[in-house]
Amino acid sequence: MTTPLLGCDFSSAPTRRKPIVLALGTADRGRVRLERLEKLESLAAFAAWLAEPRPWVGGFDFPFGLPRELVEHLGWPTQWRECMRHYAGLTRPQIRETFAAYCDARPPGGKFAHRRFDKLAGSSPSMKWVNPPVAYMLHAGVPLLLEAGVHLPGLHAGDPARVALEAYPGLLARECIAQRSYKADDKARQTPERLIARKDILHALEQGSTRLGLRLKLTHAQHEALVHDASGDSLDAVLCLMQAAWAAQHGAPSYGLPADLDPLEGWIVSA
Template identity: 40%
Template sequence: MKILGIDFTSAPNRHKPITCAFGQLTNLVLRIETVQRLPTFADFEHVLAQSGPWIAGFDFPFSQPRRLIESLGWPTDWAEMVERVAAMGKEGFESEIRRYADQRPSGDKLHRRLTDVNANAISAMKLDFVPVGKMFFQGAPRLLSTGLNIQPCHLTSDTRVALEVYPALVNRRFNQKRSYKQDTLSLQTDQHTTARSALLDTLNSPLIAETYGLSLNLDSAVTSASIDDKSGDTLDAVLCALQAAWASIVPNFGIPLDCDPLEGWIVDPSQL
């Protein structure tokens, strides 16, 4: 099975591209063969258009909190909601989120989906600092328009399966939450490099098979790039692929049967 891991950004460019790991899962061994930089959304859409079967893990929220959606009167069918959001345009969507949050009391401005709470992730509404709300706006409509089988939000018969993943969960489990990345050049340290190396050592150890039910095999160039890339994007793409590969070998992609399809679900063994 072809496996993809996508570290996403809401504003790709040659300095901060979308990063995609390409791998093959055979006999419970995930071989990551290459990592590509995608500096434009057109490049990203070209990857999505590649014929299946494949399973991909995307590091951005597929949806928004049900509480927000219902409060704003948006459709409660995921596809219709995403179409509504896309029709607003970027500025319209962001203005709506900010206006809603501004009217909320302190401590209750940014809601979280159930999966965000379980994963200890920030709100999918967040537009600043780590702008996952902007990632949702740029990512979800593109997944929908490509006709993918988007689990659990929009099920189709397509052989291209999209899953929401969160690579920080892998780091928390194996690397004692040590920070391994930093986008700001002046803040990048040897400690970040050491943390990336330590996490890669774990990825090559039996601990991965014990937790994810498969082993990981990285091309030597991918290993070097994962250590050298101080932004952590290369390593994140590898972790996204690992989580997607795990989901491909467990029932229902590791998504609870009672999951809310409007909100979506982050797939990882820790979320069962």
């Protein structure tokens, strides 16, 4: 029996217009089949979905940890669970003020602290509170994973049937189309060039021409829906699904994560 897979494009403040998007699928012999997309319009709906006792391996597009350098500088707990508990107890204004003060005291060009793999993955520092506000995504998302009792390899032992991994769609998208932009929330920036870029990403995924070595299987209707979602949220969920499939192929206990990952910072799957 194949393990159900999921890719999650997350929002820290989901709405009907900008929901959390889940791409659900399965993998068999190197082919990843997208079964459906689900859209969740609130964090409560996301929490309820996570808590259901069905098995899955999932890739979630939000940070699972903060940079060790930052945590140590602030004197916060350096055990992951205690650090996340402390972080969850802060308000967003407190987070912004704390991180802004940290950045203000640092030299130009080195304002943010980074996790060890950020440069490797091309990901934003997880302490960034604007464009994109990944610090708030961590603040909204990780407590819900903990509350649901899921397993986070390398960070926290939970239900081994529900495995949550940090994913990053930009890592896989760049492998397909280099630095070209493929999405925009703002209607004025939803250009034909970005539509072509989404088509090119899907072509690469369907051909299996990424280092994941997996081929995406879509129906014609699914392909069209992914191409025409100009926000890129549906495509991002599918990119996370592909990373989850790669992790599931590697299996327990590490799901393809490196043996020397920092148990405070975590790691982006397939980076």
